[in-house]
Amino acid sequence: MSNLEEEKLILKGLAENDKQAIETIYRSNYAMIQAFILNNSGSQDDARDIFQEAMIVLYEKARTESFELSSQIKTYIYSVCRRLWLKRLSQMQRFSGHLEHIEESVPVEEDIESHEKKNADFILMETAMSKIGEPCKSLLDAYYIQKKHMQEIAADFGYTNADNAKTQKYKCLMRLKKLFFAQYKNGQ
Missing domain, CATH: 1.10.10 (Arc Repressor Mutant, subunit A)
Incomplete structure (x- = not known):
C-alpha cells in the first residue's frame, strides 16, 4: 500500500472517529508539535492544547466530502499548529516583532525535512x-x-x-x- 493510500485510509478513519486512526495520527505527529511549541516559548500544556485544536480542525475537514489533502498529514498538522501557536503568541503579546517576519524564525519546510531525515x-x-x-x-x-x-x-x-x-x-x-x-x- 502506498503512503498516499495509507494516509487516505487514516483520514477516512479519523472522519469515522476510528480510535486506531486517531492514535496513529497522534503517535506520528505529537512529538514534532511538542518540540515546535517548546522551542517557541511554549509549555507542555500549550503543546497539548494546540495539538488538540489541530486534531479538531483536521477531523472537521476530513468529515467534509470536498476535502482533498494536498500534502502529508504531518505537514498539514504542522502547518495548522504553527498558525494556531503564532496566533496565540500574538494574542498573549509574548512575541516581540512583526508577524510578517515570522518566516525567518520558523522555517516550516526545513523543520519537516529535518524531522523526516x-x-x-x-x-x-x-x-x-x-x-x-x-x-x-x-x-x-x-x-x-x-x-x-x-x-x-x-x-x-x-x-x-x-x-x-x-x-x-x-x-x-x-x-x-x-x-x-x-x-x-x-x-x-
Missing part, C-alpha cells in the same frame, strides 16, 4: 542494530542505552577486565557503523 536515519539504525547480532547488540545496548560502566559490562559478559570489554565494544561499534553506512549508501 532524522526519522529515516533512526529506521536505518534500527535495521542495522537488528542485523548486528549477539553479543554486540546486547553489549551496545548495555553501554549506550542502559548506561552501564565498563567494569559492570565486563562482569555481565564474562570479559576478563574492563579494557577487553571496551575493545569488544569498539569492534561492535565499527561493525554497526559499517552496516549502517552500507544501508545508507544503498538508500541514497
Whole structure:
C-alpha cells in the first residue's frame, strides 16, 4: 500500500472517529508539535492544547466530502499548529516583532525535512542494530542505552577486565557503523 493510500485510509478513519486512526495520527505527529511549541516559548500544556485544536480542525475537514489533502498529514498538522501557536503568541503579546517576519524564525519546510531525515536515519539504525547480532547488540545496548560502566559490562559478559570489554565494544561499534553506512549508501 502506498503512503498516499495509507494516509487516505487514516483520514477516512479519523472522519469515522476510528480510535486506531486517531492514535496513529497522534503517535506520528505529537512529538514534532511538542518540540515546535517548546522551542517557541511554549509549555507542555500549550503543546497539548494546540495539538488538540489541530486534531479538531483536521477531523472537521476530513468529515467534509470536498476535502482533498494536498500534502502529508504531518505537514498539514504542522502547518495548522504553527498558525494556531503564532496566533496565540500574538494574542498573549509574548512575541516581540512583526508577524510578517515570522518566516525567518520558523522555517516550516526545513523543520519537516529535518524531522523526516532524522526519522529515516533512526529506521536505518534500527535495521542495522537488528542485523548486528549477539553479543554486540546486547553489549551496545548495555553501554549506550542502559548506561552501564565498563567494569559492570565486563562482569555481565564474562570479559576478563574492563579494557577487553571496551575493545569488544569498539569492534561492535565499527561493525554497526559499517552496516549502517552500507544501508545508507544503498538508500541514497
